[in-house]
Amino acid sequence: MRLARDPGGRPVPPPVQGRWVFLVKKGYQEVDPSIQSSVITKVKGVAFTNTSEMGKRIWDVVDYVMPPQGESVFFIMTNLIITPNQRQDTCAENPGIPDALCYRDQDCTPGESVISGNGIKTGLCIKIGNNISGTCEILAWCPVEKKDRPESALLANAENFTVYIKNTIRFPRFNFSKTNVLDTKDDAYLKTCRYGAEQPYCPIFSLGKLVSWAGSSFQEMASEGGVIGIQIEWDCNLDQAPSECNPHYSFSRLDNKFAEKSISSGYNFRFAKYYRSATDVDFRTLIKAYGIRFDIMVNGKAGKFNIIPTVINVGSSLALMGVGAFLCDLVLLYLLQKSNFYRGKKYEEVRSNTRKSLPESTINGNQSGNQSVDSLSQLNQLGQLQTVET
């Protein structure tokens, strides 16, 4: 039994329930809820940064999109901490890590790994100058990462990047395919259009708009990272023309932006580029990447007129009407003051032959001939049978 809600999720009043299921919920249609979907994404945009560490540098799609395959989940790096030229070596652990604090070499058990740290303790305590405390020396990728994230996003103008989302769907039962790319003769349209209230069928989205539609600030997200969900909903009535079957987009922030704790806010991860020097030593550039992950989720169903669900839904609706009769009976027979009178009218005692009651029953027939065996068993089921002899 379906719940009674209109497409917006608001409940409908009970009296219109029957017609509602049939007309609004399209009870006369066969429904295919199994949608086959394929998503291809392509980001476009170039950013320029000028930092003391890297100098002037251009970032293109290959640099900042991960993974590169253009799948339905992709990450755009908007902020980063670079630690270049890490080698397998020994060095002092990051002073910010509590477990690495030491006062003498005995505080650094050799072979023990630093909790939430970057390596294995060698057994030395490294102090700078005349400090009484220092940090344990570790075997690690050295030097270790410095722990401060640029306050404002390095790739701040990622706000102007665009992503082209190509979604092809198929309803196998009806052998119906459609794509979210508007079927237009105008080649230039797809190069210049941007999704929005005026162009709801344009498949090209501005990253800044995507984030603002999800209710967040782009620059804040770009700095700390986060996850945006893009829902594509196909609700197709195939009794109409294929051009009426169109996607509806909605956007929401999926990570918990209200979390205040450093451990649970934002989105970041580390990756590295591995190199080998001319002298065959491995080294790497460690990058802690902050940015926005986009998760594209496709849902949908298609309906088409079919005689079977029509018959079943008409039948079920009529069957539900019987409930009213049953409830009226209950009220008349048991709840009203004069229910005894109605009971007398409705039920007749049927006596079996073996009890030699046939003659009596024939006589009684004149007075209580309106009792039906059907209703008798109905009461039986409720465990309330009272045989009234007249």
Added chain:
Amino acid sequence: MRLARDPGGRPVPPPVQGRWVFLVKKGYQEVDPSIQSSVITKVKGVAFTNTSEMGKRIWDVVDYVMPPQGESVFFIMTNLIITPNQRQDTCAENPGIPDALCYRDQDCTPGESVISGNGIKTGLCIKIGNNISGTCEILAWCPVEKKDRPESALLANAENFTVYIKNTIRFPRFNFSKTNVLDTKDDAYLKTCRYGAEQPYCPIFSLGKLVSWAGSSFQEMASEGGVIGIQIEWDCNLDQAPSECNPHYSFSRLDNKFAEKSISSGYNFRFAKYYRSATDVDFRTLIKAYGIRFDIMVNGKAGKFNIIPTVINVGSSLALMGVGAFLCDLVLLYLLQKSNFYRGKKYEEVRSNTRKSLPESTINGNQSGNQSVDSLSQLNQLGQLQTVET
């Protein structure tokens, strides 16, 4: 209420509806629709290319499969454009990009990024020879990509590659596990078999066959790229032996092959290999990869006899029969010409004591004793009650 369709999706005629739901749709079984699935894939094959750019070269799985993890979505590179030795530098933008066209330096606003281009304009207009027009100079990964895709796929013999798909499923409610790998004693079987009509339970697929089953030409897809969906369907009747629970495969093309527009046909993406020179300069090899993405989707349900759904389904079927009685009543009482006569037979007027109608009622009892209170309230519900006094 389930729709009446046979497993092939064809509707069944209404008269057999009741039995159909119970026997064909296995209404006597408890169903577990929540399948747990794990997919591991492994591609095998080696390709040889001989181009002026790269010379003789071997491509193995590690070179052409992305991502390497062997998940349920994987991409096989079959064609590519290589742009080696890109460095962060200034160079002329690709002449094919409209926004880079310039006649004098003023056409190239410094700091502006080229729309759909590769970098940021420096403010110079670079002309070759005596041409009156040129392209803006940009800060970018230089040299920029040349925009022509090899007509025929470079890794054309990827058609002979094979992919081994290992799918293990589990129905948690019944604690039933199964894999799509045939349980055979013959070790050699899994090394030589190929999925097909003769070997429907072999888990090794030829890429060329996969594409042709999806209705496409491999060489065309290999050149332009595309997406193939592989559906694995498990529909298990656990009242039978476990060996009867087998996967069914189907194949379809998921990207829109009919799209003519260059922006929306095929499948490609760019990625790069990053290097660092002996003098610590970063450079990269940019690769625009065309190829086939395979999406493996696993669905399934399992059913097993259980007394509860049996009872409920038998009950519901019987309840539906009551609809017929109700409809017959409606016809007899309101639609037939002689409906007045039947109404007289079916309904009796019940007068309340307070209206001192008891004696009258007793007399009428002889003539209209067959009226049931049940049916009276039933009519009430339809809003059509007519008390007929005799």
Added chain:
Amino acid sequence: MRLARDPGGRPVPPPVQGRWVFLVKKGYQEVDPSIQSSVITKVKGVAFTNTSEMGKRIWDVVDYVMPPQGESVFFIMTNLIITPNQRQDTCAENPGIPDALCYRDQDCTPGESVISGNGIKTGLCIKIGNNISGTCEILAWCPVEKKDRPESALLANAENFTVYIKNTIRFPRFNFSKTNVLDTKDDAYLKTCRYGAEQPYCPIFSLGKLVSWAGSSFQEMASEGGVIGIQIEWDCNLDQAPSECNPHYSFSRLDNKFAEKSISSGYNFRFAKYYRSATDVDFRTLIKAYGIRFDIMVNGKAGKFNIIPTVINVGSSLALMGVGAFLCDLVLLYLLQKSNFYRGKKYEEVRSNTRKSLPESTINGNQSGNQSVDSLSQLNQLGQLQTVET
């Protein structure tokens, strides 16, 4: 119609079916089965290895987690075979591959690829010393991989690594969001807690525990590889306080651990790090990685009181009661020995005026006045109407 099962999946006895659906299955609630979910994972831990091949080496998260993005599917490398310094060259194929066996050059057709091998045959047969058989020379990434996996896992202490799983869910219909991270003021809690029976709401899991809860041995899995499924289940009653809506975790092994065949046990894949030498020659380090893949699957639904499903479920339950009456009738009228007697009581023959039977009917009325037209049509539907003339 829902199946009758309690939350644990056990069937309930039929007599309590009606009340059961309404109270235990919360038939008075509107249900939102569409959960929006976002998963962010972060692994922590450092491993130390000392092998003849690589010397002393530290492995951190960036080295052993793939892909690095922290998505819901991630792989932790625990064992590996390294083949460093592979170049495009010619060399002898691995002797373990049957198709590469040769006795003379004619056995190695030039240009043919080695089945399940690493390259393309050049046409030479390479024999070592005085052996009568050898292996074909191939064009490949040389030297080819040596085929033996370390018996015990190289990164054995991955057992102590931890993974932080941050799962934010949202029920769009009720606009309700929640995260699996316990909402606590105690900052240190999230740095020291570990999920377990005592701390069911801590989001940090020890890898060793995860594997043991799934019923496997960590060291065995670490050596051969495997897939672990982590199910997160949200079943929220939003009529209660939000703090009552909590995740439930379950763990299972998804690959088939019982498979004995080498081709289908464990989980591994190959990837490479690509380098370029000072003389512009490409070379790579091939890594065959064994390890554990974790698949996090999130399911859930939320319910909240709503008048519509309440009315529908009450109605349906009452309607089902009618089935009992109908069954009792069938037994009384057709299966009992004295069914003729009840039939006589229940049905009256109604004669039409056209057959001039009205007078007769009036007379009969006294004897069979208890026959209802309703029941008559009910029988009609069963195709068993027998008009009994008296």
